[in-house]
Amino acid sequence: MKCKRLNEVIELLQPAWQKDPDLNLMQFLQKLAQESGYTGDLADLTDDILIYQLKMRDSAKDEAIPGLKKDYEEDFKTALLRARGVIKE
Secondary structure, three states: OHHHHHHHHHHHHHHHHHOOOOOOHHHHHHHHHHHHOOOOOHHHOOHHHHHHHHHHOOOOOOOOOHHHHOOOOOOHHHHHHHHOOOOOO
16 A cells, blocks of 8 residues: 555656756655645655645646545535435446
8 A cells, every 4th residue: 555655646746846846855845735735844744645735736726636526516416315325326
Protein backbone atom coordinates (compact mmCIF):
# COMPACT_ATOMS: atom_id res chain seq x y z
CA MET A 1 0.00 0.00 0.00
CA LYS A 2 2.80 2.44 0.84
CA CYS A 3 4.48 1.85 -2.54
CA LYS A 4 1.24 2.71 -4.36
CA ARG A 5 0.89 6.00 -2.48
CA LEU A 6 4.56 6.83 -2.98
CA ASN A 7 4.26 6.20 -6.71
CA GLU A 8 1.14 8.36 -6.85
CA VAL A 9 2.85 11.25 -5.05
CA ILE A 10 5.89 11.04 -7.32
CA GLU A 11 3.72 10.78 -10.44
CA LEU A 12 1.74 13.89 -9.44
CA LEU A 13 4.72 15.80 -8.04
CA GLN A 14 7.01 15.60 -11.05
CA PRO A 15 4.96 17.61 -13.60
CA ALA A 16 3.86 20.12 -10.96
CA TRP A 17 7.41 20.71 -9.73
CA GLN A 18 8.68 21.15 -13.28
CA LYS A 19 6.49 24.25 -13.51
CA ASP A 20 8.52 25.79 -10.63
CA PRO A 21 12.07 24.60 -11.39
CA ASP A 22 13.66 27.41 -9.37
CA LEU A 23 12.33 25.95 -6.08
CA ASN A 24 14.03 23.13 -4.23
CA LEU A 25 11.91 20.22 -3.01
CA MET A 26 11.26 21.58 0.49
CA GLN A 27 10.31 25.00 -0.87
CA PHE A 28 7.92 23.38 -3.32
CA LEU A 29 6.35 21.22 -0.59
CA GLN A 30 5.95 24.33 1.55
CA LYS A 31 4.24 26.08 -1.36
CA LEU A 32 1.83 23.14 -1.78
CA ALA A 33 1.10 23.16 1.95
CA GLN A 34 0.32 26.89 1.89
CA GLU A 35 -1.90 26.51 -1.19
CA SER A 36 -3.88 23.77 0.55
CA GLY A 37 -4.39 25.90 3.66
CA TYR A 38 -2.23 23.66 5.85
CA THR A 39 -0.76 25.67 8.72
CA GLY A 40 0.97 22.97 10.77
CA ASP A 41 4.57 21.84 10.80
CA LEU A 42 5.80 20.66 7.39
CA ALA A 43 7.02 17.40 8.97
CA ASP A 44 3.38 16.58 9.83
CA LEU A 45 2.07 17.19 6.30
CA THR A 46 0.30 14.01 5.20
CA ASP A 47 0.53 12.36 1.83
CA ASP A 48 -3.26 12.71 1.52
CA ILE A 49 -2.95 16.49 1.62
CA LEU A 50 -0.21 16.40 -1.01
CA ILE A 51 -2.13 14.05 -3.29
CA TYR A 52 -5.39 16.00 -3.17
CA GLN A 53 -3.63 19.36 -3.52
CA LEU A 54 -1.65 18.14 -6.53
CA LYS A 55 -4.79 16.70 -8.12
CA MET A 56 -6.97 19.72 -7.44
CA ARG A 57 -4.61 22.71 -7.65
CA ASP A 58 -5.36 23.54 -11.30
CA SER A 59 -9.07 22.80 -11.13
CA ALA A 60 -12.00 25.11 -10.46
CA LYS A 61 -12.78 25.90 -6.82
CA ASP A 62 -16.26 24.35 -7.05
CA GLU A 63 -15.16 21.13 -8.78
CA ALA A 64 -15.82 17.91 -6.86
CA ILE A 65 -12.93 16.03 -5.26
CA PRO A 66 -12.01 13.07 -7.53
CA GLY A 67 -12.57 10.41 -4.86
CA LEU A 68 -16.02 11.79 -4.06
CA LYS A 69 -17.03 12.61 -7.62
CA LYS A 70 -18.17 9.03 -8.35
CA ASP A 71 -20.84 9.34 -5.63
CA TYR A 72 -21.90 12.85 -6.59
CA GLU A 73 -25.53 13.48 -7.53
CA GLU A 74 -26.66 16.79 -8.99
CA ASP A 75 -30.20 16.37 -7.73
CA PHE A 76 -30.90 15.72 -4.03
CA LYS A 77 -34.14 13.86 -4.72
CA THR A 78 -32.38 11.44 -7.10
CA ALA A 79 -29.58 10.89 -4.57
CA LEU A 80 -32.12 10.13 -1.83
CA LEU A 81 -34.08 7.70 -4.00
CA ARG A 82 -30.87 5.96 -5.10
CA ALA A 83 -29.69 5.68 -1.47
CA ARG A 84 -33.01 4.08 -0.50
CA GLY A 85 -32.76 1.60 -3.36
CA VAL A 86 -35.74 2.91 -5.30
CA ILE A 87 -33.55 3.81 -8.26
CA LYS A 88 -31.16 1.10 -9.38
CA GLU A 89 -27.85 1.78 -11.18
